Amino acid sequence: MNINNIKKEFPIFDNKVHNNDLVYLDSANSSQKPRVVVDRIYDFYTKEFSNVGRSVHYLAVAATNLYENTRTSVQKFINAKDANEIVFTKGATEAINLVASTFGQNHLKEGDEVLLTELEHHSNYVPWHYLRKSKGIKIEFAEINEDGEITLESIEKKITPKTKIIGVTHLSNVTGAILPIKEIVQLAHSKNIPVLVDGCQGAPHLKLDMQDLDCDFYAISCHKMYGPTGLGILYAKKTWLEELPPYQGGGGMIGEVKKEGITYGDLPNKYEAGTMATAQVIAFDESIKFLNKIGMDKIIKHEKELIEYGQEILRKNNSVKLIGNPKTKGSVLSFTIDGIHPHDIATILDEDGVAIRAGHHCCQILHDKLDIAASARASLGVYNSKDDLDKLNSSINKCKKIFELK
Amino acid sequence: MNLKELYQEIILDHGKNPRNLRKTENFNKDAKGHNPLCGDKVHIFLKLNDNKKLEDISFEGQGCAISMASASIMTDLLKGKEEKEVKEIVNDFLEMIKEKDEINTNLLKDDEKTKLMCLSGVKQYPMRVKCATLSWHTLTSAIEKSQNEINSESLEV
Structure with a gap:
């Protein structure tokens, strides 16, 4: 099974969200289901x-x-x-x-x-x-x-x-x-x-x-x-x-x-x-x-490439602050943007079909420690691609435009 | 769905530069509101004088653009109103967010009604309605002191 072609195994991606292709970046919350399941x-x-x-x-x-x-x-x-x-x-x-x-x-x-x-x-x-x-x-x-x-x-x-x-x-x-x-x-x-x-x-x-x-x-x-x-x-x-x-x-x-x-x-x-x-x-x-069938080794390699790519493009994006910089990191990209509350980010991204989570992600102790009320989180699954992360980034830019940030 | 309707200029302005974001000196009523799902928090302070007139109203808190703008506009419009009038406007606003198409009360001028109607964009975003109503419910609680903390998850709207 080719990991780059895996989206077609998931019926959910046949649907449009607000007339856009679904960019599902909320797998840490719950993953989508392959047709076989x-x-x-x-x-x-x-x-x-x-x-x-x-x-x-x-x-x-x-x-x-x-x-x-x-x-x-x-x-x-x-x-x-x-x-x-x-x-x-x-x-x-x-x-x-x-x-x-x-x-x-x-x-x-x-x-x-x-x-x-x-x-x-x-x-x-x-x-x-x-x-x-x-x-x-x-x-x-x-x-x-x-x-x-x-x-x-x-x-x-x-x-x-x-x-x-x-x-x-x-x-x-x-x-x-x-x-x-x-x-x-x-x-x-x-x-x-x-x-x-x-x-x-x-x-x-x-x-x-x-x-x-x-x-x-x-x-x-x-x-x-x-x-x-x-x-x-x-x-x-x-x-x-x-x-x-x-x-x-x-x-x-x-x-x-x-x-x-x-x-x-x-x-x-x-x-x-x-x-x-x-x-x-x-x-x-x-x-x-x-x-x-895909193989966990391939999944790990695929997600590692994605997480590195995601960190790279978000770091280049002014005003995006990534949360945490662990040496071994998996599957999640949490961030804040100075001047835009995570809920506003999530609503604006949703309009483009980009599904992320905003809030404390059931980790209030951690958010208190980081001294933030909430964060935005894009999380990955087998079906994600670099293209999804590019769409995330361009929707973030749209947020910044609406809120008149540079 | 219309993002422009949700994030109108007035909302963005009030969200970025909230009015009355401070603590009223010598306040005599207050209440805290909290949305446990997103972590939004608001603390409303009131100073009601002997004639039950709202001499000052202010708030502290943090939240999204909608919740900050809503608290800001609310405090702006209600300052100087009598308690009875405050209750009428609050009810009118909550009914508008819930089902009505407009603000009916005669206690507000047309331009003030327009300001409130800017918040009606949340109607298309059911998950965001609570952002707009949290400070209003908290205000009611401060006036009635029925509950110490408003929890948005136990509210209807």
Whole structure:
């Protein structure tokens, strides 16, 4: 599959936005879906639908096999040791909530510290805040440097004997910084501290190898990986999934249910209560096939070229200020323009069919630190091209013209 | 969709050089407004005299051109009005943004109505309506002191 011709695999690009070709630069928010994924959902519902893991009829057995096939595909895609280390959730948010809640129950008490970073998305802060309220734990934040990076040293500085778990993003959705996860995990493990990685931005843009990273938990958002909404993945080491309590109770996750008591099911059922997002799981297999068909190496190379090109043209554009200058940067170009609020930028760009995001991108801690209320963000996916970035730049020039900036 | 209608000269002027962007000395009423989706913030200060006349109105905050212009025009037009009149104009403005085609109140002169109508361009941009209405809702809250902070996500318009 030729990456330069990939737009045609995505039906959304057949549509016009305000009579313009769509220039979609909001993939960090959610990516568009290739036809194979959309078709798979339709086919499943029209030809193969059944609930999974319960009935013994033909459709139920076939659907269960398809559902479990995706689990194996995910396992291979992220090089996890065991398919039972893959738990389907309703999103990466739920995956992180699952860890915070169950780890909190078994391992956190008043005064214990959870170490996060200033780059974290709200979804890797708010779930821990609940424990601050309910259990009196403390939350510490490793600080960014002036390039918008989190270094190993900044993590090390905040580790104390009370640090019980570290939660870090793999790739910042604002500065684009790629964190040294493997080194962070090595450091944390040397002090017996487990590490949760928010992989929302990492999974679609980086080659993942759980056994190499050696992290304890890794949260994935499927809709940012050219997959359906309503689906996330929690990778967790088997020892954790065996030791931690279930997150939600309901059908499918039990062993034996008696009036006197209940036993829980084996992995991975223990963490998949109720009817799951069956069609989404089955369709997500197509997303993985799609990524594998192009090849993550090619995707990484393609996006690296684009991000370098994007930085180059935006740096040349007067009054555009890029946010963060990390040495290893992926997929996002956040910026501000002196004299134009990001929301006005986004509205004006939209008129040209250029879709970006404006706001705090669910990172208020980071925006406070940078002392800005909001920023504009162009984020990339496999379907983007240099041409898209040129259009971004010329629409930015149109903003400047409307606001009479030079 | 018409960008020129949204970003009219008056809006850009008020957005760049907001009037009454300061804190009223000896204010006796105030309220804060916040749009959690975009981070826009406004803090409105009022000085109502014994006759319930708006002796001064000012605001502090940061936001997009629309929200800054809206707060600026609002404070400009309401200074000197009585509380009752302020409420009438606020309601009239919010109804215009919501559904009506024009500003009906007799409390404003024609050129003042024209100024307010410049904000009607947001009607074509549903995601931006809150930018135009945040300061107005916050003003209502300051007068009534019903709520300490207006959160644009819990508002209808």
